[in-house]
Amino acid sequence: MRLETRYNPRMRHSLIAILAGAAAFAAQPAAYDLLLKNGRVVDGTGSAWFTADVAIRGDAIAAIAPRIEGPAARTIDVAGRIVAPGFIDIHTHARRGLTEVPTAANYVRQGVTTLIEGPDGSSALPLGPFLAELDRLQKSVNIGSFLGQGSIRTSVVGSGNRPATPDEIQKMVALVEQGMKDGALGLSTGLFYVPGTFTPTAEVVELARAAGRVGGIHESHQRDDAAKLLDSVRETIAIGEQGKLPTQISHAKVVGVANWGRSVDMLRLVDEARARGVDVTIDQYPYTASSTSVAAALIPAWVLEGGRAATLARLKESGPREKAKAGIVAMIRDERGGGDPKNVQFASCSFDPSLAGKTLADLTKARGKAPTIRNAAEVTMWIVEQGGCQGIFHAMSERDLVRILRHPATMIASDGSVPIFGQANPHPRSYGTFARVLGLYVREKKVLTLEDAIRKMSAFPAARLGFADRGVLRPGLKADVAVFDAATVRDTATFDKPHQYAEGFSHVIVNGQVVFENGEMTGARPGRVLYGPGRR
Numbered sequence: 001m002r003l004e005t006r007y008n009p010r011m012r013h014s015l016i017a018i019l020a021g022a023a024a025f026a027a028q029p030a031a032y033d034l035l036l037k038n039g040r041v042v043d044g045t046g047s048a049w050f051t052a053d054v055a056i057r058g059d060a061i062a063a064i065a066p067r068i069e070g071p072a073a074r075t076i077d078v079a080g081r082i083v084a085p086g087f088i089d090i091h092t093h094a095r096r097g098l099t100e101v102p103t104a105a106n107y108v109r110q111g112v113t114t115l116i117e118g119p120d121g122s123s124a125l126p127l128g129p130f131l132a133e134l135d136r137l138q139k140s141v142n143i144g145s146f147l148g149q150g151s152i153r154t155s156v157v158g159s160g161n162r163p164a165t166p167d168e169i170q171k172m173v174a175l176v177e178q179g180m181k182d183g184a185l186g187l188s189t190g191l192f193y194v195p196g197t198f199t200p201t202a203e204v205v206e207l208a209r210a211a212g213r214v215g216g217i218h219e220s221h222q223r224d225d226a227a228k229l230l231d232s233v234r235e236t237i238a239i240g241e242q243g244k245l246p247t248q249i250s251h252a253k254v255v256g257v258a259n260w261g262r263s264v265d266m267l268r269l270v271d272e273a274r275a276r277g278v279d280v281t282i283d284q285y286p287y288t289a290s291s292t293s294v295a296a297a298l299i300p301a302w303v304l305e306g307g308r309a310a311t312l313a314r315l316k317e318s319g320p321r322e323k324a325k326a327g328i329v330a331m332i333r334d335e336r337g338g339g340d341p342k343n344v345q346f347a348s349c350s351f352d353p354s355l356a357g358k359t360l361a362d363l364t365k366a367r368g369k370a371p372t373i374r375n376a377a378e379v380t381m382w383i384v385e386q387g388g389c390q391g392i393f394h395a396m397s398e399r400d401l402v403r404i405l406r407h408p409a410t411m412i413a414s415d416g417s418v419p420i421f422g423q424a425n426p427h428p429r430s431y432g433t434f435a436r437v438l439g440l441y442v443r444e445k446k447v448l449t450l451e452d453a454i455r456k457m458s459a460f461p462a463a464r465l466g467f468a469d470r471g472v473l474r475p476g477l478k479a480d481v482a483v484f485d486a487a488t489v490r491d492t493a494t495f496d497k498p499h500q501y502a503e504g505f506s507h508v509i510v511n512g513q514v515v516f517e518n519g520e521m522t523g524a525r526p527g528r529v530l531y532g533p534g535r536r
């Protein structure tokens, strides 16, 4: 090795020569900071794996070759293990917990190195100060953010059910332009939620166009993933087509037994749009249960209009209460309720933490009533009156899940958050999404090849977000790397015991620094804010 040959033993007799030699030694740094030897490299592009060493210098990949001799400050033998680009999670609610848990261990331990925030129409507003705060936060992962259409509309129009005036639209477009300058990756919509649900498509298009002008994309929690799923897919496509920007269906799903099978038509619409040149893509988490607030999932939007006080007032009047109950019955029977109150599980309830993990059927019985859908609807209103719960809704089919997962335009995203370990009963997707795809859908069910699954977690979302310097293992790009054993990788978090880390990962590297190894977070905080096209 070069360093050893520089030291000449014949110089021993001369103190000056020794000092000179030491100086030469100190002046000659190792060629690499970190060398991963003998791994199976899956580079993220979808190419078949190949045996190679990966050398890292500073925050970047310096070399990938069959045999790299170094010298390196540190060498790790990863023989037999997969060396992949760190995973990019394009749809998370990470801002809920990243400040409390800046290591984001639940994500890092499944290979995720970048979290994208601001989904479902909900983001920090204004975005600039929020990103500055994230920049100051010492964190283990990279983070970027979308701009939320719902947050913008609330600040300009409020949460009422009416179209915006031309003047208000102008104000909202200005906020989008400012958000893009601040570093947003694009515009997210949550047309399922209040106030997104009160927004006409044409109004969304105006805002989307402003994001697209600067190179941003649109992603949508669609208006309806149940009976009106296909209309919603058409709307998401139309926003991209008319707004002239890439558009993405967030956490694609088919909700409600009556609608199962409609993934066929959903994907046909996507294929037809792509065939005529609309850049529409999909992201998905690998579970047949969704998670959101009980109110958003089971209470009709008209009941929620105008905020909490207005909702409570409506539920006090017998006429509106009966009408609300009929709507809730339909939503339990045909939509997120999965046809049975036992399919609704509580993730957390602000007014009674002991309810976490229990079901709506359990609570209905505990309140002295038979767990029928009608009685459960009454209890649902009671829950909202008490302050509400976050819920988990078992209402999707495995066949739809697999069909969507296989589609070439589908990438993986958790829709999860950064939980405080052991607290509440969150959806297991926050701990398991990426490991579950690799363990269950690649190794066990063989739905995807390993290379394709990794593409859906790295190069594909990176390209979608315009991250030219991440998502692929290639010299010169940032060294975000996940090392795991393809034979043992698996998720262990379940709906009953969600606080369990994924298994099978041995090393996770962010911007060249090891943040996880030998089963422990190292404490390194090399994460950065990743800005959108308006600020790159």
Ligand SMILES: [Zn+2]
Pocket (backbone or CB within 6 Å): 119, 120, 221, 250, 251, 415
């Ligand atoms: Zn969502």
